[in-house]
Amino acid sequence: MSHMFIPGPVDVAPEVMQAMTKPMIPHRSKEFNELFRHTEARLKKVFYTESRVFQPPATGSGMQEASIRNLVQKDMLSCVNGAFGERWYSVAIGNGKQADRLEATWGNIHTPDMLAEALKAKHYEAVTIVHNETSTGVENPLKELATVVHEVSPDTLILVDAVSSLGGVKIETDAWGIDFILTSSQKCFALPPGMSFAAVSDRALKKAESVDNRGWYFDLLLFEKHRIKNSTAMTPAIALINGLDAQLDRILAEGLENRFARHLAMAERVRAWGLEHDMPNLAPLEYCSKTVSTLQNKPGIDIPALNQFLKTRGMCIANGYGDLKNKTFRIAHMGETQMSDIDTLLEAFDDFLQKK
């Protein structure tokens, strides 16, 4: 049963927790190489890619940094319509890149037209897009945005943060021509925090060869040099990889399409409940996130008091992010959360509202 309806970390299945208690093995060993090969082979399925998926010991933000350091020499475009687009922009500036912002108001999407216009006005080496803005519950139209980049500026690399959607929503990395796409372990993958996964295209790796100051820890060429030997440059997060190994079995046993359908059904359930209670999603209807619902707190519910109440039943939700705190709140429905968990949560929510 799921207890935490927050957008990461999420509850981890008991058998996955169990897998992480296995004894350590040397990371320079055939046994580890086989584990690494096997996890990568299945990660490729979840990412819909034939190229490669790295699995380094760093959270998603680390991979945001890796993408900037490796794939941008100077000019890039940052799509910002929420807290995580803002973070990626800060990462770019912090690494000395010339990042222009393409803004949409929080709660709205980036439209393909907006992006086309920006790409026509100036040439960029790369554009960063957050697929699922966890702060606002908006799902940007990634496939359409990628199409526009390919049409208007074919050599611009497409970098995607799918931290709160990949594994819960179908994202066709190769078919959509995405060059770099990152996610974290503690969201739709339902693992503990501490590792990330990133698929990288051949042309992105080629580009990295010409970029100065890639650093060492996040050097994708160093990642690749070791990956082809089913290994890593630094000590891998062995316990987490054991958890990943077990969780990938569970994910593929459920079936990816079934998993995506489950996430969508939970999102629709929460959306309908919100509408009944005068708490519509912040996002426009057709761009509501499938993994986290950001609902407008029109009735002015005391969110901390709500969470105090939910705690007595072993549950919690997330308040709004930043300026959206108390004006909105968020119910995550990702990872291993089932419809029955959502029913239990919404029942408790209704009980709270009746008590007032």
Ligand SMILES: *Cc1c(COP(=O)(O)O)cnc(C)c1O
């Ligand atoms: C959670 C989140 C991040 C940050 O990931 P960490 O693993 O905490 O570094 C980045 N982007 C999005 C969209 C997120 O939801």
